[in-house]
Amino acid sequence: MGTKDTTTRQYAELIVDGRTHRLPIVEGSEGERAIDIRRLRAETGLVTLDSGYMNTGACTSSITYLDGERGVLRYRGYAVDELADKCSFVEVAYLLVHGTLPTRRQLTHFSRLLGRYALIHEDMIHFFDRFPPHAHPMAILSSMVNALSTFYPEITENPLENLDCMVARLLSKVRTIAAFSYKKSIGHPLVYPRHDLSYCANFLNMMFDSPVQPYEIRPEAVAALNKVLILHGDHEQNCSTSTVRIVGSARVNLYASISAGISALWGPLHGGANQAVVEMLERIYNGGGDFRKYVEMAKDPSSLFRLSGFGHRVYKTYDPRARVIKKTCDDLLEALNVSDPLLDIAKELEEYALKDDYFLERNLYPNVDFYSGIIYRALGIPKNMFTVMFALGRLPGWIAHWKELWDDPESRLYRPRQIYTGPGAREFVPLDDRVEAGDEDVPCAGR
Template sequence: MTLSKGLENVYVAETSISSIVDDTLKYVGYGIDDLVKNNVSFEEVIYLLWHLRLPNKDELANFQLEIKEHMAVSETIITSLRMQHHQKLHPMSVLRTTVSMLGVFDTESELDDGESIYKKGLRLQAKMPTIVAAFSRIRRGLDPIPPRDDLGVAANFLYMLTGEEADPLSVEAMNKALVLHADHEFNASTFTARVCVATLSDVYSGVTAAIGALKGPLHGGANERVFDMLEEIDRASSNVKDYIQYKIDQKQKIMGFGHRVYQNGDPRAKHLKAMSHLLTKETEEAKWYTLSCQIEESVWELKHLRPNVDFYSASVYHALGIDVDLFTLVFFCKPCFWMARAYF
């Protein structure tokens, strides 16, 4: 008997949603590089993953309206977020509990026909950025800000986070980060959701289970650990190469490097690296980009590993004003409906 690590070489289903061939990531046949270079919006990518095709102009406009219609959350959810903040829970635990609570108040939560599942997925997708932004403000002693009807998902998230309309570069960076994280085959959280809903459990249970899997530092929590490393090196004014060598000697993981699927580097990393360069320069925090580049060079020299999507997303999110322990929550603003496709 041969045992595989994780799901390596284990085939559990066929999917046309995303694929990785020769180190190229594609969403429904569209290369991630082309989607990013053509500035495809996050809403278009959500539509692509759900409908298996890009929308035309009218379809996109209607879809954007549907998302905006469901972005606001009830005062009950805001009150719950305030109570959870006082319990000093990990932010991912707060998200997990809040998503589960959304199911409690959804009168269609137990309906399992295709239309009802789609509507639940739409509501979840729309509310996820609002929940993250609201919790961020609550724990800083600020009141949550409702979404605006004239802003897209990326711009709305940054607006609800800061109370100010973000500049075009920040919106572009947020949009690209969301697009790059939108889907990645059967990763741990997606597989967890798939197993859950395959029992004909409800969508909210599937997404809640997925959040639990994503919480772990070996999955979504990796970018938090990346910025912890950046801060540790910066505080100690450490020699980067010596720091990485010490990590290797101690057999400690260097977060944000290597990937089980990609042999020649994560194709998403270069796009976030470019945005990190531009953003940190604009926010006068170029030291984080410079330090990241030094780490990348040292890890390649000493370990021959390339950065993955988590590595440069850390400095991007920081430059956008997102707290470190909220990085993983932003990761989960990915399309959540398609994870329940075991229903079909």
């Protein structure tokens, strides 16, 4: 329980072996409270055990506020739904990194930098030819981003000296790399970025323009992509963001830190969830469209089937991003005159889940991944690019956290502790005296 001393600072009391230890309580700007255990091991010889870091605050941060119980998400104090409704992705990227929304002059300058740095070094284009034809775009993206440090080493010398150039270079080049990786995967010629197009319009044009079939840039498509990227802009200390901070704590350059974040995002439990949703909806559709059968399978503890797109590690109510993305999905499909049977199944499934006690008792509400994949389908983006799109959206958040880490005078190398559960001290046995345990050589597959 918390107590107060004469300086009105709050403390928690921990009793270990009959001795009382007072641990400071830290309070954030939104009333979040945490017990500061940074002196715990020095004072008690103990560490905490928190698998998955569910109850551990690894840092203080002024970037994103998330309240999972109330369904609140704010970037730098601004509600995410308001930003998605009123801002471009470039504005929100600026906000996340700098802490304030840009003025018109600042936005114009930043947008020009994005145009200036859109091209990647021509020698890097040959890298795409060395990947296998069906290499996953996330593997290509992670490798190419890491390689950027060899072509632009000046960013590693004093990375915060010219912040706008650093941020614009990474935001713009990652967009180009993502589009190029898709073009290479389908054997189409590359489409270079244009200075006269906005960030999202440029990406769509690089993805889908062709010498034999020019791409029509629909404003509705651009608007939808802006919203989806904004909604993915940051999400507090998630797996990939924590990875960026962990790697960055070793004072690794920004490119390597972002590359590590991309690899973490690739996991199906993290950024790959939107692809899993579409594959689930496809399975339901191909199985006759009776989603209730699959709902019952998901409820059965003995079944391996799981419904994707429901529930969240943090949110215990409706994901605030899901409301925005659902409307965005409806508006886009109506504007493009697209009829998607998967959307029909998704709507019926959502309506059913929001009335079913099984879902409600377990706080299994639709999350942001539930509709984002359908939006990508409508835009023509293939499933293996879904996680790449997530990375594009999350990029400014990663950069903001990396910068915050570097700016923090109290930042230290991340080095978690563990509780060892292996064997105790053993006596060494020479090789010839070791008893065989029936081990046999097992041939390895491949070459």
